[in-house]
Amino acid sequence: MKILSIDTSNAPMAIALVEDKQLVAETTLNITKNHSVFLMPVIEQLMQMASWTPQQLNRIVVAQGPGSYTGVRIAVTTAKTLASTLNIELVGVSSLEVLAKAPIELTGLPVVSIFNARRNTAFAGGYQLKNNQLQTFIPEAHYELADLISQINANQQPVMVVGEIIPEFKDQFMNNTNLVTFGNAQSQFPSAFQLALIGTDRQSVEDIDGFVPNYLRITEAEMNWQKSHPGESKKSYVREV
């Protein structure tokens, strides 16, 4: 099975070609946030080097968020459009889980992945291995950092924290819990190979058209509107004319 995997959830961009769990080609860029400019040229180049044609692809695996809204949308739009137009399988994987897989396998420790969501909040999730399967022990959500630390403390288990650990986060972890160690430099960056490996065993999505990013946060406009209009939300706000 030929897989193209893509992660542009945050500043780094990760792309891989993977065949039957073997890495064929992988590129990680950490030079810019301009994923719109670089994503397709890198895909084009990797496919050319691997002598793969788009028609040979069997499956697209994409990091579905959370992360930067625009970044996640570029990967998800590319992935769902390729899957739709080539009539192939699409798999979405949590961008947080992508970061957790390698350190868990390496250390056996439960891992908490975090992305900076500004204003001292983070998108985060906690994962551990159970019967060789990755399981969530802290649900993926948008947390006040203090709440995330409380959850880690309540769990009473040592964890490794990986991802976007800005200095302000690091200070708060160090001051408020002794259960946390921090991942190495490599654990800050997503690996598209790991993403493809997770995506190889997953069920593909049934409704490609309905596939959207996992933002983990509604927009501010929507939140304010819902507050002032309780119970009025409709299922769909878009119609064909």
Added chain:
Amino acid sequence: MDKRKLILAFETSCDETSIAVVENGEKILSNIVATQIDSHQRFGGVVPEVASRHHIEQITHCLTEALEVADVDYDDLSAVAVTYGPGLVGSLLIGVTAAKAVAFAHNLPLVPVNHMAGHIYAARFVDQFQYPQMALLVSGGHTEIVYIKSEYDFEILGETRDDAAGEAYDKIGRVLGVNYPAGKTIDEWAHEGSDTFDFPRAMIKEDNYDFSFSGLKSAFINTVHNAEQRDEELNSRDLAASFQQSVVDVLASKVERALLDHPVKQFVVAGGVAANKGLRSRIERDLQTKFPNVQLLMAPLKLCGDNAAMIGAAGQVAFDHKKRTDMSLNAVPGLSF
């Protein structure tokens, strides 16, 4: 006989997700438009992040449907065309990203299209273009007079210095309690009232082709607020009529000045506000009486708003002019001609 030329076009610059298939740049085989108006009405205007989220919900569904309705396959297509600006960056990115994916997947040429050129080409579905040509583009985001010396050679003669005409409609609509987008209702009210307030006609005497609508908007809002303070109720129909008369007077006078200085064969009116009945009838009358040799091409009503068919028509011409882009195409929110 030549093989028919088919363009698959993407348009997502603001709050409409649209994908179309256009044959030979002049025939619409499909034109799927998914509008988000019902969503943005809740906020009184387009919220960019909400718009981007809706686009990504709609994009592949619109793609499949555009091909199905047109009854064509990827093998039949000559190229993919896409709006890459101007517009909201997050909205543009969905169309640009999807168009790149389709062009890559099927090894099709990718043609970048300026959204404003697209609006002009909505009139291409009325008749063939002749040059030199001039266009008045009026929408929620833009108000400009464009001179087209020869095919696909655009020059902006004049533009708004502040608000776009459509934006002014939406802002005074809010004061009158009219739902976003307000243009259609204000236009209807205007026909039921008369110009009793005599609002200012900004820049109408100035020797250029530029516009300004923020002064008019302020005068309007002040008039309403002052009346409120006096507990006086103003006639909303007369307010609408007075506002619209000022907008139309300014647009028409600048068009007249531009046409006097730049003789053309055709005059195009396009963009969302081109659906305004007051504007359409005024331009029609002015051209008939003052420029009888200029052919008037008004964008069909249902192609005045944002749609991908117009991008397909412009895209075919851009394609014939060898406009191409590679996979690094990015959205350019402030794109100009």
